[in-house]
Amino acid sequence: MTDETAFLWGAASASYQVEGGWQADGKGLCNWDVYTNVYRVTEPVSGKQETGNVAINAYDRAQYLQDIALMQSLGLNAYRFSISWARLLPDGVGRINEAGIAHYKLFVDDLIAAGIEPVVTLFHWDMPQALEERGGWLNRDSIGWFRNYARVVREALGDKVSKFITFNEPFINLFLIEPTVENIKAGIGSPFAITEAQYARQAVAMHHWLLASAETIGDYRAAGYRGTIGLALPLMPMIPETPGKAEDIAAASIGDAIINRWCLDAMFKGRYPDEIITEFGRRNPDFVVTEADLAILAANRPDFLGVNFYAPAYVRHDATVPFGFRWFDTNPDPEPAAFNGPVRPDYLKILLERIRDDYGNPTVYITENGAGFGETDEVMERGMIMDPRRADYITRHVDAVLAARANGANVQGYMVWSLFDNFEWLQGYGRRFGIVHVDFETQKRTTKLSFEIYREIIEKNV
Ligand code: BGC
Numbered sequence: 001m002t003d004e005t006a007f008l009w010g011a012a013s014a015s016y017q018v019e020g021g022w023q024a025d026g027k028g029l030c031n032w033d034v035y036t037n038v039y040r041v042t043e044p045v046s047g048k049q050e051t052g053n054v055a056i057n058a059y060d061r062a063q064y065l066q067d068i069a070l071m072q073s074l075g076l077n078a079y080r081f082s083i084s085w086a087r088l089l090p091d092g093v094g095r096i097n098e099a100g101i102a103h104y105k106l107f108v109d110d111l112i113a114a115g116i117e118p119v120v121t122l123f124h125w126d127m128p129q130a131l132e133e134r135g136g137w138l139n140r141d142s143i144g145w146f147r148n149y150a151r152v153v154r155e156a157l158g159d160k161v162s163k164f165i166t167f168n169e170p171f172i173n174l175f176l177i178e179p180t181v182e183n184i185k186a187g188i189g190s191p192f193a194i195t196e197a198q199y200a201r202q203a204v205a206m207h208h209w210l211l212a213s214a215e216t217i218g219d220y221r222a223a224g225y226r227g228t229i230g231l232a233l234p235l236m237p238m239i240p241e242t243p244g245k246a247e248d249i250a251a252a253s254i255g256d257a258i259i260n261r262w263c264l265d266a267m268f269k270g271r272y273p274d275e276i277i278t279e280f281g282r283r284n285p286d287f288v289v290t291e292a293d294l295a296i297l298a299a300n301r302p303d304f305l306g307v308n309f310y311a312p313a314y315v316r317h318d319a320t321v322p323f324g325f326r327w328f329d330t331n332p333d334p335e336p337a338a339f340n341g342p343v344r345p346d347y348l349k350i351l352l353e354r355i356r357d358d359y360g361n362p363t364v365y366i367t368e369n370g371a372g373f374g375e376t377d378e379v380m381e382r383g384m385i386m387d388p389r390r391a392d393y394i395t396r397h398v399d400a401v402l403a404a405r406a407n408g409a410n411v412q413g414y415m416v417w418s419l420f421d422n423f424e425w426l427q428g429y430g431r432r433f434g435i436v437h438v439d440f441e442t443q444k445r446t447t448k449l450s451f452e453i454y455r456e457i458i459e460k461n462v
Contacts, residue, residue: 006077006462007412007413007414007461007462008077008078008117008119008365008412008413008414008415009075009076009077009078009413009414009457009458009461009462010076010077010078010079010080010117010119010413010414010415010416011071011074011076011079011080011415011416011417011418011419011435012079012080012081012119012367012368012415012416012417012418012419013058013079013080013081013082013418013419013420013422014081014082014121014124014125014126014168015081015082015083015084015087015124015126016030016032016052016055016084016124016125016126016423017052017055017124017418017422017423017424017425018055018056018058018081018420018422018423019052019055019058019059019084020052020053020054020055020056020057020058020059020060021057021059021060022051022052022053022054024059025087025097025099025100025103026087026090026097026099026100027084027086027087027090027097027100028086028087028089028090028091028092028097028128028129028130029086029128029129029130030084030085030086030126030127030128030129031126031127031128031129031132031136032052032125032126032425033051033052033053033129034129034132035181035185036049036050036051036052036053037051037053039181039184039185041181041184041185041426042426042427042428044184045184045426045427045428046426046427046428046429046430046431048428048429048430050423050428050429051423052423054440055422055423056420056421056422056423056438056440056443057443058420059103061106061107061110063443064107064110065110066445067419067420067445068110068111068114068116069114070419070436070445070447071114071116071419072114072115072116073455074419074451074454074455074458075455075458075459075462076116076419076458077115077116077117077462078116078117078118078119078413078415079111079116079117079118079119079419080119080120080121080165080367080415081107081118081119081120081121082120082121082122082123082124082126082168083104083120083121083122083153084100084126085122085123085126085127085128085149086126086128086129087099087100087103087104088100088101088104088149088152088153088156089128089148089149089152090128090130091128091130092127092128092130092131092134092145092149093130093131093145093148093149096152101152101156104153104156104157105156105157105160108120108157108160108161109160112160117162117163118157118160118161118163119161119163119164119165119365119367119415120153120157120161120163120164120165121164121165121167121168121232122146122149122150122153122164122165122166122167122216123146123166123167123168124168125168125173125177125425131145136205137174137204137205137208137209138201138204138205138208139208140208142205142208142212143208143211143212143215146212146216147212147215147216147219150166150216150219150220151219151223154219154220154223154225158220158223158225158227161227162226162227162228163227163228163229163230163304163365164220164227164228164229164230165229165230165231165232165306165367166212166213166216166217166229166230166231166302167209167212167213167231167232168232168306168308168367169232169233169234169308170206170209170210170231170233170234170263171206171233171234171258171259171262171263172234174202174205174206174209175194175198175199175202175206175258176192176194177425177426178202178205179194179195179198179199179202180192180194180426181426182198192328194322195322196283196322196323197283198322199258199280199283199322199323200280200283200284200287201284201286203276203280203284203287204284204286204287206262207287207289207293210263210266210267210297211293211296211297213231213302214266214296214297214299214300215296215300216229217229217300217301217302217303218296218299218300221300228303228304228363229302229303229304230302230303230304230305230306230363230365231263231267231302231305231306232306232307232308232367232368233260233263233264233305233306233307233308234259234308234309234310235259235260235264235307235308235309235351236259236260236309236310236311236312236313236327236341237260237312237313237347237350237351237354238252238253238255238256238259238260238312238313238315238325238327239252239312239313239314239315239347240252240314240315241314241315241316241330241332242316245317247317247324248315248316248317250317250324251315251316251317251318251323251324251325251326252315252325253275254275254279254323254324254325255313255315255323255325255327257273257275257276258275258276258323258325259313261273262276264305264355264358264359266297267297267301267302267305268301268305268359268360268362269298269359270294270295270297270298270299270301271294271297271298272289272294277289279323302362303363304362304363304364304365304412305355305359305362305363305364305365306364306365306366306367306368307351307352307355307364307365307366307367308366308367308368308369308417309348309351309366309368309369309397310338310340310341310368310369310370310371311337311338311340311341311342311343311344311347312341312342312344312347313327313328313330313341314327314330314331314332314342315327315330316330336373338371338372338373338389338393339371339372339373339374339431339433340371340372343371343393343396345393345396345397345399345400346400348369348397348400348401348404349400349401349403349404349407352364352400352401352404352405352409352411353404353407353409355409356404356407356408356409356410361408361409361410362410363410363412364409364410364411364412365411365412365413365414365415366397366401366411366413366414366415367415368415368416368417369394369397369414369415369416369417370390370393370394370416370417370418370433370435371389371390371393371394371433372390372424372431372432372433373387373389373390375430375432377389377390378432378437378448380446383446384446384447384448384449384452385437385446385447385448385449386448386449387435387448387449387450388449390435390448390449390450391448391449391450391452391453391454394416394435394450394453394454394457395453395457398414398457401414402461416435416454417433418433418434418435419434419435419436420434420436420438420445421433421434421436421437421438421440422434422438434448435447435448435450435451435454436448436451
């Protein structure tokens with residue numbers, strides 16, 4: 001049995017990024033199978049056409065048992081992974097694929113037998129293609145599709161899994177990745193050139209995610225589920241790039257409303273920030289938020305908040321980008337940015353203390369934190385891969401978490417992204433985040449310095 005009161009020391013992953021087995025045992029296609037095999041969406045970004053067809057072979061039990069042994073040697077007591085919806089329901093709704101259910105039941109049993117608590121994400125971006133073709137998350141029926149899928153998971157795993165996460169990173173998937181994929185498919189030269197119209201359209205999808213999450217939380221409780229259930233948000237403190245400059249301050253404020261406060265307010269206050277209602281409402285007549293919708297949010301607050309933190313955002317006002325907030329490529333810090341932004345662990349502490357103060361100090365798990373820096377940062381020395389920057393990044397972010405905890409923030413766990421190098425959505429295999437190196441040709445795993453450092457951190461703190 002796993003100890004459910006212990007601080008969680010974990011690692012996180014997502015089905016499409018690690019599993020492979022894209023057509024194994026009756027799995028249906030998901031949108032990412034189509035994006036990568038048909039539209040080759042990694043090609044414009046990474047220059048290589050890469051897919052998650054094999055990924056790091058984590059669907060294969062012979063492989064994942066070795067991976068679990070590595071987790072044990074690291075000292076993990078939690079492992080966060082997501083379920084592939086299309087493995088369980090090949091058409092998204094309707095027919096259940098028993099082989100998919102059996103796979104996840106066994107995987108969960110194998111983790112628990114190793115003393116590792118499974119933390120299960122229901123949706124980490126891989127939508128069954130059959131539902132994508134029915135309008136995906138823009139179709140309000142998606143709320144019902146998701147609730148049905150979540151019920152299937154609960155009935156299969158609810159007695160063994162005590163932490164579920166409904167959705168991973170609403171903002172990043174809906175406002176960054178999906179519009180970028182759309183632009184790549186349309187052959188738009190600069191794939192990250194997302195328009196305000198795309199933002200306004202995606203606001204409807206965001207509303208559906210938040211409702212689907214709240215309704216699912218309600219369903220789990222009504223069914224007598226005894227564990228806890230929450231959401232994982234990508235939270236980014238917004239720093240005006242030029243301190244004191246009014247335009248940057250205003251841009252940072254709208255950025256904060258869209259990226260941070262929208263979901264936080266929905267989850268913990270049962271409402272949307274005023275800017276969200278007005279700014280999206282006037283750009284998209286389909287974005288309608290009723291009192292009844294808000295009542296659903298208010299009635300079904302999550303048990304915990306998952307915080308995915310990589311970096312803060314330096315916001316510069318720029319009238320040519322949606323809502324005037326430019327944040328993607330700004331970093332005035334002298335220290336080089338990691339793949340996902342400026343390295344500023346101090347802002348993780350600030351963020352956790354803000355959640356403590358502004359949102360009633362909910363239980364928080366850091367559900368992702370990690371870094372990639374580039375190939376040159378990983379050098380093989382005496383059988384170990386030296387990645388000093390990632391090791392330093394993890395050390396300093398764990399310190400920030402523990403400092404916030406000492407100041408009363410209710411943080412109950414830390415999960416590194418990621419245990420293994422894996423498929424990175426738009427960049428394929430070139431962008432490594434693992435504390436374990438994976439040779440993608442042979443599937444050989446080799447630990448990095450950051451693995452050893454994280455092992456020592458866990459050993460010191462349990
Ligand atoms: C996502 C992961 C992703 C990671 C690194 C997060 O936005 O949840 O799926 O691989 O960041 O970019």
